[in-house]
Amino acid sequence: MKLKTILDNELCSGCGLCSSVFNESISMELSQQGYLRPKALNNSALDIDLPFCPGAGLLLNNQEGDYYLNWGRIIDCKVGFSTSEDVRYRGSSGGVLSQIGIYLLEENIVDGVIHIGVDTADPLKNVVKLSKTREDVINNAGSRYAPASPLQFLLQLISENELKKYAFIGKPCDAGALRMFLSQNPRYSKNISFIFSFMCAGTPSVAGTNEILRKLKVKKEDLISFRYRGDGWPGVTKAIDKQLNEVTMTYNESWGNILGKYLQKRCKLCPDGVGEFADVVCADAWHGDESGYPDFEEKEGRSLIVGRTSTGMKLIEDMVRSNVIEVESFDIAKLNIIQPAQRHRRQSMFARLLAMKIMLQVIPRYRGFNLVRGANSLTLKRNIYAFAGMVLRIFRKKI
Numbered sequence: 380m381k382l383k384t385i386l387d388n389e390l391c392s393g394c395g396l397c398s399s400v401f402n403e404s405i406s407m408e409l410s411q412q413g414y415l416r417p418k419a420l421n422n423s424a425l426d427i428d429l430p431f432c433p434g435a436g437l438l439l440n441n442q443e444g445d446y447y448l449n450w451g452r453i454i455d456c457k458v459g460f461s462t463s464e465d466v467r468y469r470g471s472s473g474g475v476l477s478q479i480g481i482y483l484l485e486e487n488i489v490d491g492v493i494h495i496g497v498d499t500a501d502p503l504k505n506v507v508k509l510s511k512t513r514e515d516v517i518n519n520a521g522s523r524y525a526p527a528s529p530l531q532f533l534l535q536l537i538s539e540n541e542l543k544k545y546a547f548i549g550k551p552c553d554a555g556a557l558r559m560f561l562s563q564n565p566r567y568s569k570n571i572s573f574i575f576s577f578m579c580a581g582t583p584s585v586a587g588t589n590e591i592l593r594k595l596k597v598k599k600e601d602l603i604s605f606r607y608r609g610d611g612w613p614g615v616t617k618a619i620d621k622q623l624n625e626v627t628m629t630y631n632e633s634w635g636n637i638l639g640k641y642l643q644k645r646c647k648l649c650p651d652g653v654g655e656f657a658d659v660v661c662a663d664a665w666h667g668d669e670s671g672y673p674d675f676e677e678k679e680g681r682s683l684i685v686g687r688t689s690t691g692m693k694l695i696e697d698m699v700r701s702n703v704i705e706v707e708s709f710d711i712a713k714l715n716i717i718q719p720a721q722r723h724r725r726q727s728m729f730a731r732l733l734a735m736k737i738m739l740q741v742i743p744r745y746r747g748f749n750l751v752r753g754a755n756s757l758t759l760k761r762n763i764y765a766f767a768g769m770v771l772r773i774f775r776k777k778i
Contacts, residue, residue: 380435383425390434395528413584439747459706473682490543521609576654578662581646612680658691727765729754734769
């Protein structure tokens with residue numbers, strides 16, 4: 380699919396890989412809607428074909444592990460946390476993803492960790508970070524619910540020293556783009572040793588963050604620090620101004636009541652919020668209330684740890700032996716309980732995409748996700764609701 384088609388149909392996820400591969404023709408900039416989007420730097424750029432773009436589609440071919448409907452292939456599933464109190468506290472859940480990065484660096488397994496962190500010049504902006512030390516990883520810990528392009532400088536980082544090896548941490552769509560690119564360009568595989576991800580509900584526009592600031596009654600120009608999560612679990616949204624005044628908002632309010640309403644279109648069409656392209660994917664291992672709904676009260680953090688490849692699972696086992704993380708087994712069947720939104724999105728995806736196709740909308744091509752089987756695991760009534768809801772959103776131009 381060409382860049383123009385992807386942009387015209389709002390299928391871009393903002394990963395930034397196209398701007399790295401075609402850096403003389405494409406750059407990334409913030410759109411009027413508040414999402415990071417490719418910008419054509421010359422007349423021919425819009426005709427560039429992007430076979431690795433997650434907006435064009437996803438090709439999943441991992442054959443390791445057992446297959447679980449709506450969750451993909453899994454070798455093993457754990458819950459756990461970093462044994463470092465600091466890492467566990469400052470990470471978004473149990474700090475396992477941060478601890479993975481630290482372990483790989485301290486054991487000299489990789490030379491750097493490519494991920495996202497806050498821009499030191501703008502507390503609301505996400506930028507690509509290359510962490511090389513424990514302190515780097517900790518400083519960049521915590522979820523960032525705003526547009527991010529972690530693959531924006533991938534090839535430029537690799538070209539600086541082709542002998543170095545890196546780990547990558549990003550959203551599921553970022554991991555998918557990277558995995559597909561490496562399969563098409565295997566010469567770069569020697570430089571990317573690991574791909575990690577986290578379960579994702581979507582990328583909100585910067586307009587969502589602006590609404591949070593309005594609710595907190597904080598002006599952007601007065602900000603010196605802004606955290607979406609972290610410092611506990613689930614952690615609060617926290618803004619600090621130039622007078623060192625702190626104001627906070629609960630995770631449930633910031634994500635559930637505000638940010639979740641500003642998701643980009645591609646996120647609403649995503650079959651892979653569960654990170655099937657990663658070696659290891661982590662998520663919040665929520666405790667459920669009596670009805671099974673996740674409990675967002677502050678507790679000691681714990682991460683869901685899903686090993687999808689033998690490479691990823693061996694790493695987790697090595698970390699357990701080194702006592703940098705503590706884990707216990709987790710019943711994969713309970714994923715339906717602690718991640719109900721992910722399950723329902725996967726089950727309803729076929730009906731949503733079918734509605735778009737019938738309405739003559741351009742949609743990504745997804746292969747390897749068993750979306751028809753997922754739809755069959757949902758009741759006919761729920762499939763009809765998903766189909767009709769998408770048709771209605773198309774008519775209202777709210778997709």
